């Protein structure tokens with residue numbers, strides 16, 4: 060916990076309590092604060108006698124060598140970047156338990172068969188550069204490097220000054236903070252035996268049932284879209300409703316519809332970013348763009364929501380009786396199919412959890428992740444699974460995100476054991 | 485027309501046609517472009533032997549002296565600032581016909597009883613500093629100088645660099661372009677005999693009935709609000725709908741409701757600006773603010789819409805069955821009651837129109853303004869009325885706003901005559 064809060068000195072966000080550790084985090088990927096925490100991470104891992112590799116996406120791999128040098132290392136990994144109004148646990152805890160695991164191995168003089176590594180994946184959140192799990196995705200071969208290097212930052216509440224005037228690309232941001240490595244970003248150049256990740260659940264299930272460890276067996280599907288509604292600017296005082304092509308009104312109806320259609324299909328649909336132009340009180344906006352995030356247990360269900368919404372948005376945009384028509388355009392920005400994790404890794408996690416908690420029957424549950432994680436990417440190439448720990452009220456992507464020290468410690472023990480169990484198999 | 489298009493070299497906006505004059509305008513109040521056109525205006529008026537006064541709100545009064553010096557001048561006025569995606573006629577035409585009137589008087593060697601003046605009012609649009617007719621309002625004693633000086637700019641599509649990082653106040657902007665005058669901004673320090681204003685209609689009535697001149701007898705009421713919806717940031721992938729306090733969803737429902745309630749009360753309701761925070765695809769926004777512009781023939785009708793919406797928004801925010809509650813806060817930013825113009829001025833306009841158009845019976849109509857104008861402010865202190873000329877398709881606050889040269893010329897003749905008629909009464 061000391062290391063975790065120490066590392067949160069870079070990118071400290073909103074203060075919500077009296078204790079110095081009671082703040083949120085605003086450490087956007089590849090910001091100066093992200094650079095500082097990366098430098099700290101690299102230093103720390105060198106002290107633990109790790110070999111450091113930085114790849115072309117800025118992913119940092121730190122490997123503590125094992126007895127054998129002819130096999131790839133088993134990794135524990137997550138991310139040090141946060142949401143603009145994020146907390147101290149999402150991602151951060153996952154990297155920190157990796158550090159802790161190697162520290163404990165050192166303290167105990169434990170040697171491993173293959174190496175044991177810790178990886179910090181770049182821009183997992185998708186908050187600054189709008190694709191989540193982007194750098195683990197490049198590593199897995201899910202998206203081309205050039206496309207991701209060219210991705211532009213979006214303005215957020217914790218925006219970097221550049222974001223509004225002259226948005227930086229991901230590659231420029233890597234160069235600026237000196238984390239554009241030489242090693243190709245791929246599972247071939249940087250192979251792994253397996254990937255384990257600990258994360259707060261970010262939902263209410265563990266905490267509301269008083270359980271301590273989630274054995275994560277897979278993750279749901281999601282797809283991100285940008286919806287562009289084009290109408291025509293006009294005067295808010297002189298233009299009757301029927302003469303308007305009001306992109307804001309159309310967008311409002313679409314947003315309401317998105318929730319309705321998501322809900323009736325057992326999916327989630329959320330709007331996080333909206334931009335209305337020209338942005339003047341007395342001009343009816345002629346252009347509105349908004350982000351749409353649709354999630355469901357299977358990609359077919361997400362696709363079904365998309366299909367229905369494409370029809371519904373078209374009808375809303377045309378708006379035959381009430382007004383002049385707007386047009387609507389869809390862009391698919393990102394796509395992450397549902398995954399099932401590897402049985403061997405799941406078993407390692409379950410066995411470790413059973414060895415750690417007091418009452419395995421009541422304190423452990425199997426679960427599916429609602430969020431995307433770098434493990435979703437790695438699972439496409441190497442055996443992978445995850446550990447969830449509870450977070451207060453199920454709250455995440457919020458400054459008050461919180462996980463008790465006891466739950467952090469239990470999770471860390473499970474992770475250490477899972478990695479060693481896998482290494483010994 | 486030559487002068488008008490010449491003056492549009494400062495702040496030229498979107499190009500929409502092949503002719504060099506076929507562009508919109510983006511000349512936000514007190515920008516560098518606004519300074520340039522102001523300098524040009526002052527120079528031009530000096531050449532017409534006018535005395536120039538700049539007041540504390542940056543209003544520029546240019547007076548061509550008459551025979552008598554013991555009576556206030558009769559003014560022709562409007563504004564040179566535009567919307568971020570505005571056109572070449574809204575406001576600009578009103579100032580330009582004033583210049584033209586004095587030019588014609590000079591050409592014809594016409595003398596007047598009192599002086600004849602032209603006034604350029606500051607920030608009429610309310611696009612950069614979010615109160616319309618603000619500087620004529622201070623002149624009329626409707627709002628206090630200090631409040632208006634302290635008003636901060638809003639970011640718009642044609643934003644000045646300062647707007648996003650460190651928004652300027654109106655007073656700072658006046659100082660920066662050197663238009664913070666010494667003369668107190670008031671109807672007492674700068675008295676007028678009367679105020680006449682020509683404007684494009686900004687609506688479809690004249691153009692669709694093939695009429696040339698609108699005799700404006702009054703203006704409708706409007707009120708501007710900022711609506712702040714507070715929920716709680718949460719993760720878009722892990723938070724079920726019923727666990728969310730989704731400020732964006734609540735805001736979307738409010739925007740749809742605003743139109744419904746406006747419409748059923750014979751009023752207009754429009755949302756021009758919306759900001760959702762933190763602005764990340766996978767974080768459900770915990771804070772959304774939007775502007776609301778409500779207009780109607782009488783302030784009681786606007787107040788009725790407000791009353792209903794306050795109730796409806798509360799119900800939507802609380803959202804008892806579906807989700808966790810949000811809260812909603814209202815701020816009233818601006819208020820302009822409906823006005824009736826002065827019969828003497830209306831008569832001057834009507835008589836002048838009858839002398840100018842070919843077939844007065846079919847080409848002239850009485851009308852009420854849907855938009856606010858500086859004349860709404862002046863009418864509280866001095867006899868006032870307005871002339872409307874048609875604009876293509878009724879389109880305004882849009883780059884393609886257009887008024888034919890013939891209609892501009894007819895309007896200019898009516899204005900000149902109206903001012904002289906009033907002066908001679």
Ligand SMILES: NC(=O)NCCC(=O)O
Nearest residue numbers: 183184191430431721766
């Ligand atoms: N865990 C997490 O918040 N990751 C971001 C990816 C997502 O949007 O699910």
Ligand SMILES: NC(=O)NCCC(=O)O
Nearest residue numbers: 296341608609616855856
């Ligand atoms: N004429 C004009 O567009 N004025 C702006 C004031 C308003 O919003 O009505």
